């Protein structure tokens with residue numbers, strides 16, 4: 001095997017892998033026996049979980065960004081030149097500028113993207129907080145909001161499995177403290193027959209919603225939004241009125257994945273233990289862009305990345321595999337503005353949320369600061 | 380969840396099979412399929428997992 005590692009995508013997964021490899025392969029990098037190169041789309045690294053706090057004015061926008069060059073190990077050349085084609089047979093990646101990068105090992109970590117356009121009327125009729133522009137507009141809308149019907153509408157697939165519940169309970173607390181909750185009705189819609197895909201979270205959420213008078217509609221798969229009439233309709237035939245619609249839009253993987261024929265919807269078929277692209281022995285897939293049916297979350301990306309680092313180092317230096325990925329996911333869950341809980345699970349252990357507490361909320365806020373250490377591979 | 384997402388990507392008339400160790404899936408999927416108007420092909424109990432096959436109808 002050769003020695004050129006190419007990482008496509010400089011988000012959480014790609015960055016942790018690059019930095020982790022540098023720490024373990026210092027000698028080889030110094031001697032020039034191994035090279036690591038990264039392709040990305042921006043000179044800034046966005047801390048996505050921070051977006052949850054933007055609509056409530058609880059985070060400064062500057063806290064959301066760091067220079068990617070500062071987060072990434074100096075030994076990794078970083079090209080802001082998105083991949084436009086990935087040819088796994090010829091082992092080549094072509095970029096927007098027309099450059100061709102050959103590799104011996106490829107890591108695909110291109111994440112997921114919002115597909116508001118997949119639902120007619122959604123972009124015009126809804127608010128969202130999954131990107132900065134959306135979160136800013138939602139902040140303005142909440143500022144002006146003084147009562148009425150709010151719908152929190154969840155579509156699949158989406159990243160961060162807990163954000164829909166978090167935003168619902170945070171909205172409740174925010175509106176209660178603003179003194180308009182008595183004039184407000186919050187309805188949460190979910191695509192399957194319970195309030196969350198993870199059953200224990202669904203069981204926890206139901207009494208919590210009942211207690212606060214938050215309504216819910218299950219089996220609600222969004223068909224269309226009518227921005228003029230302010231209604232949202234499901235495939236199942238339900239139509240709801242709204243004054244403020246907050247959506248968790250459906251996601252796809254990156255365009256380059258579909259354009260390169262590597263997976264429908266941009267999701268790359270991936271071996272759930274080795275994290276290799278199915279059919280390849282030199283293409284690793286990490287983070288949101290895998291098709292593995294587990295949560296698309298930062299913690300998933302992190303645990304997968306650690307596994308890939310260990311395996312790549314072992315493969316390159318000793319020609320053997322180090323370990324399997326066990327499906328581990330860990331999520332902090334904000335249960336309001338001042339309490340939180342957490343869940344963890346893997347392929348064999350189902351999730352089990354603990355009782356919400358103020359301490360866990362502070363942990364999550366602390367973690368918001370620690371993110372940068374974890375991206376740098378120090379945590 | 381994966382079923383709903385995958386159904387959006389396939390053509391009308393295509394079938395997909397969901398393998399699940401969760402008994403809830405075997406019960407929930409037929410209920411949802413009936414509600415939305417797709418077609419249930421079969422639900423088979425394999426002991427340690429369930430196989431649920433759905434045909435996209437619209």
Ligand SMILES: Cc1cc2nc3c(=O)[nH]c(=O)nc-3n(C[C@H](O)[C@H](O)[C@H](O)COP(=O)(O)OP(=O)(O)OC[C@H]3O[C@@H](n4cnc5c(N)ncnc54)[C@H](O)[C@@H]3O)c2cc1C
Nearest residue numbers: 009011012013048049082083110111160287288297298299
């Ligand atoms: C509002 C919100 C709250 C969240 N909260 C949490 C939380 O509390 N806990 C948690 O664990 N997770 C949370 N997440 C999810 C978490 O941010 C993602 O799951 C995580 O970032 C996935 O990492 P990734 O590397 O796969 O994708 P990303 O971090 O999104 O990185 C993908 C990168 O690939 C780049 N890229 C795309 N296409 C190309 C191309 N063609 N060429 C080169 N580069 C490309 C993109 O620009 C991007 O930088 C949250 C997400 C959101 C939006």
